[in-house]
Amino acid sequence: MLLIVPKNVDLQGDWWNQSYDKLPKEEEEALWAAFGRRAYNKASGKEVVNSYQSEDSGKWFICKCRGEIANPPVITLRSFKHIVRKSGSGEHSSDCDFYPITTPQREIVRSYRQKQRNTAFNFLASFDRSETDDQTNAGTGRASHHTSRSKLGTLLAEWISKTPIGWREAGTPRLSISPQYEELKASASEIWLDTNVTLSDSLCAFDSDLDQFKEDIFSAPANWSRRRREHGIYLTRVGGVGRQKIETLDGRVHDVVGRLAIFGETDGSDRAETISNLSARQPYLAVILVGRRSPDAPATLLSAYLHPCVDRGDLLLVDSDLERITLRYLQDIQDSLPPNDSFDIQKPMFDLDAPLPRRPIKLTPEEQEQLDTRDVLVPDFVLWPTSKSRTPLVVETMGYDKADYRQRKRRTQEKMRQKLNAELECHDFHQPYGTSQEDRDEDFINRVRAHFTAETDR
Numbered sequence: 001m002l003l004i005v006p007k008n009v010d011l012q013g014d015w016w017n018q019s020y021d022k023l024p025k026e027e028e029e030a031l032w033a034a035f036g037r038r039a040y041n042k043a044s045g046k047e048v049v050n051s052y053q054s055e056d057s058g059k060w061f062i063c064k065c066r067g068e069i070a071n072p073p074v075i076t077l078r079s080f081k082h083i084v085r086k087s088g089s090g091e092h093s094s095d096c097d098f099y100p101i102t103t104p105q106r107e108i109v110r111s112y113r114q115k116q117r118n119t120a121f122n123f124l125a126s127f128d129r130s131e132t133d134d135q136t137n138a139g140t141g142r143a144s145h146h147t148s149r150s151k152l153g154t155l156l157a158e159w160i161s162k163t164p165i166g167w168r169e170a171g172t173p174r175l176s177i178s179p180q181y182e183e184l185k186a187s188a189s190e191i192w193l194d195t196n197v198t199l200s201d202s203l204c205a206f207d208s209d210l211d212q213f214k215e216d217i218f219s220a221p222a223n224w225s226r227r228r229r230e231h232g233i234y235l236t237r238v239g240g241v242g243r244q245k246i247e248t249l250d251g252r253v254h255d256v257v258g259r260l261a262i263f264g265e266t267d268g269s270d271r272a273e274t275i276s277n278l279s280a281r282q283p284y285l286a287v288i289l290v291g292r293r294s295p296d297a298p299a300t301l302l303s304a305y306l307h308p309c310v311d312r313g314d315l316l317l318v319d320s321d322l323e324r325i326t327l328r329y330l331q332d333i334q335d336s337l338p339p340n341d342s343f344d345i346q347k348p349m350f351d352l353d354a355p356l357p358r359r360p361i362k363l364t365p366e367e368q369e370q371l372d373t374r375d376v377l378v379p380d381f382v383l384w385p386t387s388k389s390r391t392p393l394v395v396e397t398m399g400y401d402k403a404d405y406r407q408r409k410r411r412t413q414e415k416m417r418q419k420l421n422a423e424l425e426c427h428d429f430h431q432p433y434g435t436s437q438e439d440r441d442e443d444f445i446n447r448v449r450a451h452f453t454a455e456t457d458r
């Protein structure tokens, strides 16, 4: 949200207690369209800039993306046609549309596509190849739908999507933990790490096997091509996270020497998340790359990707703790309906709008531009009716109350709805105001039930 303020306003003072006007929504959207991170219509912002720069002696805009803090990000107007962040003013939140991102949106969007069938993940190039990979750079960081998905993240998404774990069929009992592991191990043979090496050829799925696994990678190597260095994937459930450390559910602590990325939904503010905050979302399902950093070094845990799962007995991936609650309600509703008038629950893993992983289609420059600047569309849940006379339902968990978050969600939800020809229900944890969460939950449950039980005229 942008506030219209006079030039040279006191930014250290309590600007948030002054009664400044908000920039009308249409005008803010015109500025996004022209100058935001997903800019697609350069011309649209000019008129807005022009009118506010002409007014009195000109205006500034305070961006509220970081809330009510001293030294907020301030937008100033230039040459009657473009905007800049006032030098010395605060940075925009990393989820704000005015935050300058170094990864272009098209790269983010592309990372949420499914891989081409049967192409190999290129995790570790052989030592004699000059190309470097970023798998071994240290760092513990947060991943979200607003950042590009790492290769390990894509591997986990591909892998889960080949199993029934992310697809809860109506009237089917839920799998306990060992059949879920069996499903994962079975589909590992369809994922390629190299031309002749599948994930199942180089996989460790049991914590107690890890030491042997590290040795086996080199003493009994799979049939790696010369382009790649021997490596493997360690799959485990993680209960705790520290700086460059993970703790498995059975209490083993491992160092991760390179990048440790943890998926977490963000509220649009840039609050640095503490490790203890991240641990609060445990348990996680983790995929960890195991290999050597140099030709004579022993195998280590090179990099890891962690995504929260429902609980220690359920490997379905969720984006937040609140999604766990939404899922629980959805499963209760699913169980309470007769199977032929119920629904399957899907937890989508990929961008809805991504082209199917077939041969690339030739796009016009305009089509390419459109594809490159749009949002990633990954619904929280999709409910697929078992009865053909009903429409699918997109279910979204509204976990935060911030205006930026809600604006972004509204924008993507409408696109998802249209794309799937579906209806939309939100499980809201903040609105409407003045009601208890119990009442909001009950309303949500009733609306979802009604969608699948109301009389249809078809």
Ligand SMILES: [Zn+2]
Pocket (backbone or CB within 6 Å): 063, 064, 065, 066, 073, 092, 093, 096, 097, 098, 099
């Ligand atoms: Zn901002």
